[in-house]
Amino acid sequence: MTELLTAAQMRAIEQAAIESGEVTGLELMERAGRGVVEAILAEWPELAEAAGALPRTPEYLGQEEGRRRAVVLCGPGNNGGDGFVVARLLRERGWQVEGFLYGDPGKLPPDARANYERWCGMGEVRALETPPDFAGVDLLVDALFGTGLTRALAPECANIATALISAVRATLRVCSVDIPSGICSDSGSPLETDKPTLPFIYADLTVTFQSLKLGHLLCMGPVASRKVVICDIGIGRWLSAFWTREGLSPVVARLAGASRSELSKRSDSHKYTHGHALILSGPSGHGGAARLSARGALRIGAGLVTVGCPPDTLPENAARLDAVMLRPVQDADALARMLEDRRINALCLGPGLGTGEREAGLVAAALGLDPVPGLTRDLDQPQALGGSGGPGSSPGRGLVLDADALTILSQTPDLFAALHDRCVLTPHDGEFARLFPDIAGKLAAPATTGPAYSKVDACREAAARAGCVVLFKGPDTVIADPSGRCAINSAHYDRAAPWLATAGSGDVLAGFIAGLLARGFPPFDAACTGAWLHVECARGFGPGLIAEDLPEELPKVFQALGL
Incomplete structure (x- = not known):
């Protein structure tokens, strides 16, 4: 995993490095520009x-024929x-x-003025009033606005x-410095106006x-750039010290999985060593989602997995399950009687469950509420709920609430108020x-300032309000707990997994977490x-993926991790 920075945090780290006297702002700017050139050529x-075909001596610098052409757009910061x-560095290369x-x-x-003047000694600087002519240009460098952008272009x-967009892109390559201009580096949102411009x-x-910024992984940030490269400008020591000094918990990008020791199983263990997950299933004809969750929980290593289903659905579930119990x-x-068995230490409710009174009662029982009949439900207009983090001490049993269970929570303030710190909510948008x-509503509002x-x-x-972990799904999945x-978990760039956009993949994820x-x-x-x-x-399986394939791909992933 890697730590992610906001624009303000990056400025604070750079300033700390400069104030130490070990590096100047000009030196950092030089390192940054050199890193950009190296990344472009790599x-x-x-x-x-x-x-490199042309000599880099002064008498050759004026020759045009055969030379690569670049347009560099520089902003006011x-x-x-x-x-x-x-x-300047590209010019020095011919x-x-x-x-x-x-x-x-x-x-x-x-510092920017100093480098502007150095460039003026080598070449002309033109005012950016109209778009340059991109015909015959090999490279465009976008250095208009970086992480500090606070207004629309x-x-x-x-x-x-x-x-x-309309330029011939067969030969024109576009490189942005820090983040594509127009994208808020803290949110990945485009900063927009009411004018019809891109x-x-x-x-x-x-x-x-030095580090990825939040906007590289969120919202439209990954859409705005095909690839992101991190250039080390030598301030890693101040980056590490920043979190200690500020007492902050950084946002991290999960670019690596759990350690081998966490996922592996000991040779002297047995099935009860690895827990018992209970997956609640819905009515007849709707059991497939719970079966997907159960398969995911079993494959990820839960010692035992049971599907709890309405009695009349036992035959259809039995026809599709073997190692999973019923x-x-x-x-x-x-x-409630079943949960008296404390060996059942994880539950998953929601996939294919339904949203009726029976199902609301199941969610209540899973949350430890008693009696169930007194629940207050608002089926017409869900309100902004304010959870209290659960009544009293939280149960030790883990609980994943997904799909229909989330709908029930949105309609039932009593249940939302009973959420506790062993719960995981897994909503999509x-x-x-x-x-x-x-x-x-705040998240969906157009971003006009940064x-x-x-x-x-x-x-x-949301996690602070609910008093539990919230996993907000999407290609830019965000996971938070009440402490902040x-x-x-980004599925972008070299981790892109568009095949996850298939029915049932979220049910498998709920099962993975429950397991x-x-x-x-x-x-x-x-x-x-x-x-x-x-x-x-999903990446291991590739195109053609359906939800049933996800649990079956886990053994290959575990083998790749060396388990």
Whole structure:
């Protein structure tokens, strides 16, 4: 996993490094620009070969024929200063470079101004008033706005974004410095106006510094760039010290799974060592979702898995299950009696469950509420619920609430108030909006200024309100607990798994998490690890994936981890 930064955190870390006296702002800018050039030439080695064909002596610098062409767009801040370093370094390599500045050079920050003046000694700087002519250009460097963007692109810059869409992209390569201009680095949201202009630049490559930013993994951030490369500018020591000094819990990107010791099984263990997960099933004809969850829980290592189903559905479930056990669960009373067996240490409710009174009673029993008949339900208009974190001490049994169980929670304030810190909620966008309509409204509102409200902000707020772990699904899955601890499980860039957009994949994820809870994983870790393994299974199988394939791919993933 890797720590993710906001724009303010990155500025604080850079400032701490500068104040230490061990590095200057100019040196950091030089490292950044050099890192961008190195990343460009590593991504497109054919550019390095062509540029290197000409001698780099002064008498050759004016020759145009055969030289690679670059356009470098520089903005009014330090991101623009990075761009001037890139322009100079490309020029020194024999490139023909056109430099453009958006803004007043007299208002540039000191370090950016110094690099602007160095570039002026080598080449012309043109005002960015209209989009440059991209005909015959090999490379566009977008250094207009970096992590500090707080407003929508001005018309001059938005017109460039539009021009790039219509430009011939067979030869033109686009590299953004830090983050594509127009994207809020804290949320991944495009900063928009009411004008019909493209709100951000699309990049083939983005080069960011020291650490990924939240916006690289959230919302439209991954859409705006095909690939992100991290350039080390030598301030890692201050990055580590920052979290200790500030006493903050960083958002982390889960780019690696749980450790081998957590997922492996001891040679002297037995099935009860690894817990017993109970999956509640729905009415006749709706049991497939629970069976998918059960298969996921079993494959991920729960020692025993039982499907609890209405008595009249025993035959159809028995016809589809072998290693998974079956128990009839008529109603909440039957479930309460079943849960007297403390060996059942994890439950999963929701997939294919239904949303009637029986099912609401099952959720109540799973949450330890008694008596059930007094529940208050509002079936017409879900409200913004405010959970209390559960009544009294939380039960030790882990509980995954997914799908229909989330709908029941959104309609039943008594149940929402009974959530406790062993619960994991797994909503997708629609379910999140039903559970937390006010929070979802803030997240859906168009972003006009930055830093914009992000999916991380929304998930943290939801987890604090619910008093439990919330896993907010999507390609940019966010997991948060009530303390503010947060992780992003990104299925983008080289971890893209579009095949997960298939019926039943969420049911398998719920089963993965339930199985890990049964094995003793804390709720936050179970959610993070289950989500990571879910993506790895999809990547391992590839195109043509259906939900049934996900549990069967787990053995290969475990083998790749060396288990």
